[in-house]
Amino acid sequence: xxxxxxxxxxxxxxxxxxxxxxxxxxxxxxxxxxxxxxxxxxxxxxxxxxxxxxxxxxxxxxxxxxxxxxxxxxxxxxxxxxxxxxxxxxxxxxxxxxxxxxxxxxxxxxxxxxxxxxxxxxxxxxxxxxxxxxxxxxxxxxxxxxxxxxxxxxxxxxxxxxxxxxxxxxxxxxxxxxxxxxxxxxxxxxxxxxxxxxxxxxxxxxxxxxxxxxxxxxxxxxxxxxxxxxxxxxxxxxxxxxxxxxxxxxxxxxxxxxxx
Numbered sequence: 628x629x630x631x632x633x634x635x636x637x638x639x640x641x642x643x644x645x646x647x648x649x650x651x652x653x654x655x656x657x658x659x660x661x662x663x664x665x666x667x668x669x670x671x672x673x674x675x676x677x678x679x680x681x682x683x684x685x686x687x688x689x690x691x692x693x694x695x696x697x698x699x700x701x702x703x704x705x706x707x708x709x710x711x712x713x714x715x716x717x718x719x720x721x722x723x724x725x726x727x728x729x730x731x732x733x734x735x736x737x738x739x740x741x742x743x744x745x746x747x748x749x750x751x752x753x754x755x756x757x758x759x760x761x762x763x764x765x766x767x768x769x770x771x772x773x774x775x776x777x778x779x780x781x782x783x784x785x786x787x788x789x790x791x792x793x794x795x796x797x798x799x800x801x802x803x804x805x806x807x808x809x810x811x812x813x814x815x816x817x818x819x820x821x822x823x824x825x826x827x828x829x830x831x832x833x834x835x836x837x838x839x840x841x842x843x844x845x846x847x848x849x850x851x852x853x854x855x856x857x858x859x860x861x862x863x864x865x866x867x868x869x870x871x872x873x874x875x876x877x878x879x880x881x882x883x884x885x886x887x
Contacts, residue, residue, distance in 0.1 A: 638673075639679070642680065647701075652696075655689070656689055658694050658695070659673055681698070683700070684698045709842055716875060718748075720871055721748045723868070724868040725750050730750060732747070732846065734844070735762075737764070742764055743759075745843070746758055765785075772832055774808060775812050775841050783801055815866060827848055830846060831844045832846075833869060834876070847865055
């Protein structure tokens with residue numbers, strides 16, 4: 628029947644769910660016998676399913692402990708799934724933030740080449756699409772917001788060019804950059820004053836995934852003369868918008884419609 632669930636697919640999904648559980652991660656993996664007991668299947672069936680998962684890179688076997696854990700392919704798939712979700716679900720929030728602030732707004736993620744803009748919105752019909760463009764980590768508000776969870780020593784390496792398109796310009800003080808990151812963490816939003824673009828201020832807040840980890844950043848960029856007098860108000864709007872996406876990623880209600 629069309630409504631029947633393929634047992635092999637269901638079994639594989641159940642195994643992957645077990646391998647991704649907090650207990651499995653803490654223990655470094657689960658053995659075949661343990662998985663079979665929890666799934667309620669014969670050991671031979673579980674062994675066959677695990678072999679397929681291992682062959683496809685979705686699971687891997689530790690040769691010493693003979694336990695199984697999630698494979699690295701899952702990490703890549705999760706990263707792509709997260710970006711697909713953001714691209715599909717963020718546009719209304721980004722559009723509302725643009726409408727409320729009447730300024731340019733972006734959604735960005737940390738990438739090997741720096742800060743990658745996934746989505747960009749402007750308050751006017753004039754095309755100003757930053758989507759697909761990279762920016763440095765050290766002098767952008769999104770770059771700093773994306774590093775909120777990173778220890779200072781890691782942030783220092785990234786500021787110095789670990790994922791940025793180029794090394795720091797001469798005269799830029801790494802200690803000062805780390806100090807600014809600390810201040811941004813404390814106030815729960817980051818902002819840069821003419822550091823990336825002359826005459827512009829940018830304000831960013833982190834977006835967190837269902838595990839509470841920073842996975843993206845939302846920011847507004849505007850002429851300094853317009854946004855400086857209302858910096859705190861704009862920051863609250865950016866934080867509210869980022870919080871809304873965070874709640875949706877965690878599967879929580881989006882909250883009152885009065886906020887982005």
